[in-house]
Amino acid sequence: MTAERIYLDNAATSRPKPPEVLEAMIDYSRHLGTPGRGAYAEASQTRNLLTRCRERLNAFIDGDDPNHIIFTLNTTDAMNLAIWGTLTHRLDHAAASSPIEVVTSELDHNSALRPFNALAERFPGRVVQKRARFNADTGRIDLDHLSSLISPATALVAVIHASNVTGVLQDAAHIARIIRARSDNRALFLLDAAQSLGHVPISVRDADVDLLAMPGHKGLLGPTGTGVLYIRPGVERLMLTVRQGGTGFRSELEQMPDFLPDRFEPGSHNAVGIAGLSEGIAYLQRAGMPAVVRHEAELTNMLLDGLSALAPLGVRVLSPAARALNPVDSASVGRVGVVSFTHDTIPAATLGDLLERDHNILSRAGLHCAPAAHTTLGTRETPGALGAARLSVGPFNTPSDIRAAIAAVTTICEQAAAGPDASHHVQPRDRTPRTHAPAH
Ligand SMILES: Cc1ncc(COP(=O)(O)O)c(C=O)c1O
Known part of the structure; x- marks a missing residue:
């Protein structure tokens, strides 16, 4: 199956x-x-x-x-x-x-x-x-x-x-x-x-x-x-x-x-x-924007907290200070459900490949068509690659999707920390090496 x-x-x-x-x-x-x-x-x-x-x-x-x-x-x-x-x-x-x-x-x-x-x-x-x-x-x-x-x-x-x-x-x-x-x-x-x-x-x-x-x-x-x-x-x-x-x-x-x-x-x-x-x-009009915002804010903050907690394993969340806010406030400030992160040693493209190959999680790794942003964030050149891995939520995602994503990133980091014997787990899939990260 x-x-x-x-x-x-x-x-x-x-x-x-x-x-x-x-x-x-x-x-x-x-x-x-x-x-x-x-x-x-x-x-x-x-x-x-x-x-x-x-x-x-x-x-x-x-x-x-x-x-x-x-x-x-x-x-x-x-x-x-x-x-x-x-x-x-x-x-x-x-x-x-x-x-x-x-x-x-x-x-x-x-x-x-x-x-x-x-x-x-x-x-x-x-x-x-x-x-x-x-x-x-x-x-x-x-x-x-x-x-x-x-x-x-x-x-x-x-x-x-x-x-x-x-x-x-x-x-x-x-x-x-x-x-x-x-x-x-x-x-x-x-x-x-x-x-x-x-x-x-x-x-x-x-x-x-x-x-x-x-x-x-x-x-x-x-x-x-x-x-x-x-x-x-x-x-x-x-x-x-x-x-x-x-x-x-x-x-x-x-x-x-x-x-x-x-x-x-x-x-x-x-x-x-x-x-x-x-x-x-x-x-969206039937669902009501306050309900959509509330749902996505809950998932976003879960993701933010879950990934931030992986700092000891080498994960760095980009712009961690901003949180998703409640529907009233979020029109002017806060954050939408886009969370990007890097790892100390695992290239962003490899993170994306492993999320898909081993965990069936679809993400986007690279420079995200925003090269100047990645320059300021210090992620234009990350170890062995360009950019960051990105997870982004929508109205049909559930808390269980977010739990699965956090568990997957945890496993990938632990396998990397386990050392060279586990290194086959962090190789990109067998495909032509990327000279540049995927678009967007
Ligand atoms: C901030 C921003 N602007 C523009 C675009 C381009 O959007 P589109 O694919 O609809 O042309 C994107 C796409 O991801 C985006 O994130």
């Missing part, structure tokens, strides 16, 4: 998806069709399905207008639309002699770092990038340093809400106040909610964000291939389109329409994915 697989890689994508998500996707595939690019009933039903998803998500994030929910492929696609859209507009309107500045943090993901680097390379001397430090122990961004980097020359500040390495949440509303004050209201605020949405409540109004980049396939429990950018009303006038094409309406125009969502959504939608995403959001 195949042993049960314990999925603790929810930070990459959530698993399982609720049955309602799968049923909606099957129903769409059997009965519906193109989203609004036709006059027949199924085409309008598909358009209505998209509208319902926009309305649900807009309510879920306390947004101002469902038409400002822009469907994308994933968070990365949403980040690219936000970054390229706003910065190309700003470049068009800034004097050629004055560089525009973009600010992010060392915790941020490659979905911010790489577009910023690409822009700086494409417009040498005109785009200047700055990065705020963070405290490795608490996982919090140094807000004095962030503040010192922002000025009226700042066009965009992009900040990760919850780190996909440490799980630590940043106080978005506080960061927004700093941005508004220091830039004389000139800089836009982009929040990367890849690891927070669906795990803690988010209000774009309370957090005062201009742009919220979201995955559909992580905390919202939708399928891969879904993501969203929320654009605060008015901010669309400060953005250029990054893709152009058909929208099914106003086909006589050879330019993109100026109304949302069409302006930023050329081409046929991932309607099957959005059908599933809509039911993922509905699932």
Whole structure:
């Protein structure tokens, strides 16, 4: 009999998806069709399905207008639309002699770092990038340093809400106040909610964000291939389109329409994915975010405590000072269910391999697409490898999953401590040696 697989890689994508998500996707595939690019009933039903998803998500994030929910492929696609859209507009309107500045943090993901680097390379001397430090122990961004980097020359500040390495949440509303004050209201605020949405409540109004980049396939429990950018009303006038094409309406125009969502959504939608995403959001609304937060916080703190207790066996938890908090507090501070750790002698990739091979536990080891974060954490180069091992919880994990994970890490450490005779237990699986760690 195949042993049960314990999925603790929810930070990459959530698993399982609720049955309602799968049923909606099957129903769409059997009965519906193109989203609004036709006059027949199924085409309008598909358009209505998209509208319902926009309305649900807009309510879920306390947004101002469902038409400002822009469907994308994933968070990365949403980040690219936000970054390229706003910065190309700003470049068009800034004097050629004055560089525009973009600010992010060392915790941020490659979905911010790489577009910023690409822009700086494409417009040498005109785009200047700055990065705020963070405290490795608490996982919090140094807000004095962030503040010192922002000025009226700042066009965009992009900040990760919850780190996909440490799980630590940043106080978005506080960061927004700093941005508004220091830039004389000139800089836009982009929040990367890849690891927070669906795990803690988010209000774009309370957090005062201009742009919220979201995955559909992580905390919202939708399928891969879904993501969203929320654009605060008015901010669309400060953005250029990054893709152009058909929208099914106003086909006589050879330019993109100026109304949302069409302006930023050329081409046929991932309607099957959005059908599933809509039911993922509905699932969370029925479950209630306080219950989801409470459940995940309990598991997260169990994991944190269990792994921290293994320090005498060589385990080091990253940013151990932050804990998951109760539903009321956790919207602003605390941590989501992402816990990364290293071992004194066992490479991170080997930890991941052994968790799967010997314990059927699915984790993610490596640099997690956040190289600057690992540099500050001192884990960019760990013994014989890169990065850290990461366990991440979702709403369907149970306390027994967490107990199994802690027991598995304990066994792996004890086998390593038993010495060379047990060393066969800590060899990576027979496969081509990795030159770099897996993505994410
Ligand atoms: C913080 C953060 N930002 C962005 C991304 C990219 O997300 P996606 O895979 O939806 O593009 C991830 C993915 O893990 C992430 O953790």
